[in-house]
Amino acid sequence: MRGMTRREREITDREAILGILDRSKVVHIGLTDGDEPYVVPMNYGYTMDEDGTLKLYLHGATQGRKLDMMRKNPKVFLEMECDLQPFAGDVACRYGLAYQSLMGRGLAVILEEPQEKMDALSILMKTQTGGDFTFNERLVKVVSVIRIDVLEYTAKGRAVPERASAE
Numbered sequence: 001m002r003g004m005t006r007r008e009r010e011i012t013d014r015e016a017i018l019g020i021l022d023r024s025k026v027v028h029i030g031l032t033d034g035d036e037p038y039v040v041p042m043n044y045g046y047t048m049d050e051d052g053t054l055k056l057y058l059h060g061a062t063q064g065r066k067l068d069m070m071r072k073n074p075k076v077f078l079e080m081e082c083d084l085q086p087f088a089g090d091v092a093c094r095y096g097l098a099y100q101s102l103m104g105r106g107l108a109v110i111l112e113e114p115q116e117k118m119d120a121l122s123i124l125m126k127t128q129t130g131g132d133f134t135f136n137e138r139l140v141k142v143v144s145v146i147r148i149d150v151l152e153y154t155a156k157g158r159a160v161p162e163r164a165s166a167e
């Protein structure tokens with residue numbers, strides 16, 4: 001993936017990246033259909049292996065625009081952010097917003113196997129609520145479950161500058 005312009009804001013620490021994945025709760029998934037871009041916000045669950053391999057899990061209705069697009073072109077781009085904190089400055093251009101964010105590219109896989117769907121929904125609920133939930137085959141039949149194999153990702157953070165006042 002292309003390097004970051006503001007390198008000093010890049011986050012590479014594993015624990016910090018896990019924090020972004022835990023706190024963001026909503027991912028914006030970018031899709032393309034021919035030359036037409038489409039972005040859809042969704043809740044997600046995630047797993048990250050020791051080596052940093054990242055997978056996201058999404059769920060939703062069994063039909064709709066995003067599913068049609070993913071079937072045609074499984075390439076996705078994703079973005080999530082958390083810890084938004086506006087800050088004030090002495091002049092307009094010193095106002096800003098502190099944040100932490102993660103972006104990446106990946107491939108969407110629409111899951112078919114019931115056990116894989118049940119496991120994915122448990123992961124999603126864990127990320128969203130911190131709780132442990134189980135699902136049965138009847139429940140997973142009526143929803144679509146998507147795994148995003150994240151091929152590359154970067155994380156970035158902007159802190160409140162020392163001289164600024166948080167709003």
Ligand SMILES: Cc1cc2nc3c(=O)[nH]c(=O)nc-3n(C[C@H](O)[C@H](O)[C@H](O)COP(=O)(O)OP(=O)(O)OC[C@H]3O[C@@H](n4cnc5c(N)ncnc54)[C@H](O)[C@@H]3O)c2cc1C
Nearest residue numbers: 026038040041042043044058059060061063064065066067
């Ligand atoms: C914070 C947040 C979290 C969400 N979490 C989930 C989730 O976990 N799972 C899930 O399935 N959905 C979630 N949604 C809803 C999601 O954004 C989509 O509306 C939904 O998934 C249907 O997508 P689709 O492409 O199948 O829509 P379709 O209904 O097929 O889209 C048709 C058209 O409807 C309009 N549209 C669709 N979605 C939206 C929207 N969100 N806002 C405005 N216009 C829209 C667009 O113009 C789109 O072209 C969430 C929405 C928000 C804001």
